[in-house]
Amino acid sequence: MSVTSASLTSFPVSSVSAAEFSAALAQCFGAAPVPRHLAVALSGGADSLALTLLLADYASATGRRLTALIVDHGLRPESAAEARHVAQILQKRGIAHDILTWQPENSRATQHRARQARYRLLTEWCHHNAAGALFLGHHREDQAETFWLRLAAGSGTDGLACMAPLRREGAEGLVLARPLLGFSKLRLRETCAAFGETPVEDASNAKPAYSRNILRLNRDALPFDAEKTLRIVDVFARLRRHMCRLTQEALQGCAVFYAAGYAVFDLQTWQKFPQELQKRTLHTALMAVSGRGYPLRTRTLMTALEAAHSRKNGVLTCGGCILETEGGRLTICREAAAVAPVPVTTQETQFDGRLRLRFDVPLPENAVLHVLGRRGVSFLPKEQRKIYEKRRRALPRFARQSLVTVEKQGRILALPQLGWLDAEVFPKNGRISAEFFPNAPIFAIDIEIV
Incomplete structure (x- = not known):
């Protein structure tokens, strides 16, 4: 039987504790060290706000430096005001932050172009400010949606492995970390509430013009719930890791990079x-x-x-x-x-x-x-x-x-x-x-x- 998000709301939902978050970080990074300077992409939504608040406590407890990066994408008239509102939350809490601005060339810029620009601004900031890891707030439902979208698009085994918890750009480059992939959006909302903060809602996330939004609106029609979907994703992720190791070993035997x-x-x-x-x-x-x-x-x-x-x-x-x-x-x-x-x-x-x-x-x-x-x-x-x-x-x-x-x-x-x-x-x-x-x-x- 498929369990929907709506039916879950009838059960008590707890916030993410500091101990749970530390365990998720340890699982995310594995044997790799957590860098000393951390950056987090913050839109103001429940997922990224919860991640920022949890990271701020973690950084304070472990002597690390955290900078929250807010991107004003300019796609909606209220985006600048929202960026300032989120910055005020951080200011009140003493969390270092920076607002990065993207000016779309025209009013018809798409969500896809905005995401590309946002990613470029975030990674460039990290490179220029020696941040070793950029944290992203993708959660359990995001991962499940990604699987179904890629399946519908005919993705192969690598694509169906979806988002990796940890991805490194280049041999020694910036680390992209997603420690919330095992947590539901409901728990992240509850985490914001536990910190006494209200997340910003992006109205464009409900527009049926985008494939991901259509999937969210029709989630009950999917054959599996998020938990079962993530078990399938885990199988493909293990296969991707295995093929990656084989590929690297084969490269060492047949190619030289200069x-x-x-x-x-x-x-x-x-x-x-x-x-x-x-x-x-x-x-x-x-x-x-x-x-x-x-x-x-x-x-x-x-x-x-x-x-x-x-x-x-x-x-x-x-x-x-x-x-x-x-x-x-x-x-x-x-x-x-x-x-x-x-x-x-x-x-x-x-x-x-x-x-x-x-x-x-x-x-x-x-x-x-x-x-x-x-x-x-x-x-x-x-x-x-x-x-x-x-x-x-x-x-x-x-x-x-x-x-x-x-x-x-x-x-x-x-x-x-x-x-x-x-x-x-x-x-x-x-x-x-x-x-x-x-x-x-x-x-x-x-x-x-x-």
Whole structure:
């Protein structure tokens, strides 16, 4: 028999205790340490508000620092006032906070675009303020809804594993933590009440124009309740973890990732793997090299798979990468033409979802990050040209084109991956480092980057 949310309200519902929350955190992080600086995404709804209040007590008890991040998404006229109201709750409680503002380009911006912008603002804040973990308030019903939506969309085993309690961006990057996946929304509402706070209700969550809202309005029609659904999700999650381990082990045996941001596969070794592992290893490499934070389309991946199996040498553009097969090797490089220039405003920054740059020099005013493309190094002073051209030529031809540049008004000021800085702009012993550091959660275990 399916138990609905409505029928649950007839039973007493308790708030989430500090002990329960600490246990949920321990289960979420496992053997990984909880960072010292924590950030939490706070919309003001019951889930994120309860999470913030519980985290504030946890941070105080363990000597950690917590910052609540409120995003004013600008989709509704009242969003700015709501952000200020939530900030007042935090101010009263002495919880550090910051309001991040997104200005949609037009009034027709969708919830999907708003979520993307919100995620970008939150993660950029964390990177720039050295927060080691970003906490998100997804709860039990959110996880169950995600399963049914993905099932309806035809997702595979990885998609049906739904949201992971802990996800890391890159080998040492920001941790996304969801410690409330085992708690119901009713308990989170009760938790807010126990703290004496009233959550903000977002009216757009009830609009039937969005698939998730339609699912919520018709939850009683689902074949399983949230508890049974989560047991199914757990089966897929275990399968995903197992396949992830197999994929990483296979990558260690067939591919080498290079610091310049490209990968090389030994095709003879790779082609001995079962087809599922071939697809997964190739997909992982394409995501890492392209800097994508989301999976490739199945058709795109199959195109790459066919190219890797071809007996002919050749070049293919695919998924933001250039694949070149030659002499039993598959070289995957970032497609330079797919990279857009971006302003550089901080001493440490992420570029193109794949490189982390650190400036140990003053930032030039109005500088941008871009890629070298086909320009070569002929612009260098004659006495320097030979040594840097030698370094450039040591790379695969398409990896040369995707080398990061620091530019101003079309003039190249630095080639960090080749170690060149314009002496007229930067101090003599200055340094700009560029590390291959993909945004996407690529490496579950250590992969050597040479």
